[in-house]
Amino acid sequence: MKLKDIFLYCEYIANKEQRSGSFSIDEFNRILPLSSLSVFKQKYGLPEEYQINAPFSRQAYELTQKISDDLSPFKVWMGRSGTMPLSISLNGEAVIPNDYFHVSSIRYKRLQNVDCDVSEKFSEVEILTEQQFSSRLGKEITAPTYKNPVCTFYDGFIQFAPKNLQFVDFVYLRKPVTPYLDYYLDPTTDSYIFVDANVINAGTGVMSLTTELDWAEEVHQDIINNLLSRIGINLRENQLLQYAEMLKAKGV
Numbered sequence: 260m261k262l263k264d265i266f267l268y269c270e271y272i273a274n275k276e277q278r279s280g281s282f283s284i285d286e287f288n289r290i291l292p293l294s295s296l297s298v299f300k301q302k303y304g305l306p307e308e309y310q311i312n313a314p315f316s317r318q319a320y321e322l323t324q325k326i327s328d329d330l331s332p333f334k335v336w337m338g339r340s341g342t343m344p345l346s347i348s349l350n351g352e353a354v355i356p357n358d359y360f361h362v363s364s365i366r367y368k369r370l371q372n373v374d375c376d377v378s379e380k381f382s383e384v385e386i387l388t389e390q391q392f393s394s395r396l397g398k399e400i401t402a403p404t405y406k407n408p409v410c411t412f413y414d415g416f417i418q419f420a421p422k423n424l425q426f427v428d429f430v431y432l433r434k435p436v437t438p439y440l441d442y443y444l445d446p447t448t449d450s451y452i453f454v455d456a457n458v459i460n461a462g463t464g465v466m467s468l469t470t471e472l473d474w475a476e477e478v479h480q481d482i483i484n485n486l487l488s489r490i491g492i493n494l495r496e497n498q499l500l501q502y503a504e505m506l507k508a509k510g511v
Contacts, residue, residue: 351422
């Protein structure tokens with residue numbers, strides 16, 4: 260669903276449920292990013308649901324194929340064909356991407372020459388706590404090597420050992436984009452005119468600020484449910500289906 264359709268859907272339900280006060284686009288634009296991020300965190304796994312000796316949540320990253328599919332639009336692989344890997348400085352530091360949310364895997368690619376035949380070998384980079392990282396650096400037997408590299412995360416950067424790995428494949432979950440529905444008021448009818456992305460906003464004369472959701476459409480209903488609950492509307496699934504059918508009949 261496009262944002263304008265989601266807004267009309269939520270506005271229709273808000274009016275039908277006789278919510279006090281009108282539901283405006285500005286309110287929609289304030290709440291929708293919170294709902295999108297909330298659903299993202301739920302599917303990633305909420306630590307608030309952890310129990311003693313059972314650090315698990317009802318939904319968690321890669322717990323099921325459905326969750327993996329839902330989060331797949333946010334999975335970034337730095338180093339895949341046609342993309343740059345994560346660059347590591349001479350000090351062994353790599354800057355964490357601005358849109359980073361959670362690490363999935365880190366791999367170091369090394370070239371191995373066997374009988375004049377050069378082949379690629381991958382070593383998984385072990386992710387350690389700062390204490391474990393420091394401990395490994397001080398031990399000869401378990402010291403980091405090219406075959407067994409390690410890293411630890413700090414504020415804004417990752418420290419690797421050995422330091423001179425130069426590049427690694429970095430797979431991570433990025434944050435969802437901040438959705439926004441651009442519009443202007445028609446001075447004649449005093450009604451909203453929605454503006455699609457990548458076109459000129461006739462009301463302002465500048466490029467539209469509309470940014471659509473980057474979720475698969477199957478997840479849009481979860482985000483809508485979250486948004487409606489934030490404005491004080493809690494509906495059962497059968498009610499949502501009824502509204503959806505009504506809107507289809509009206510051509511909304």
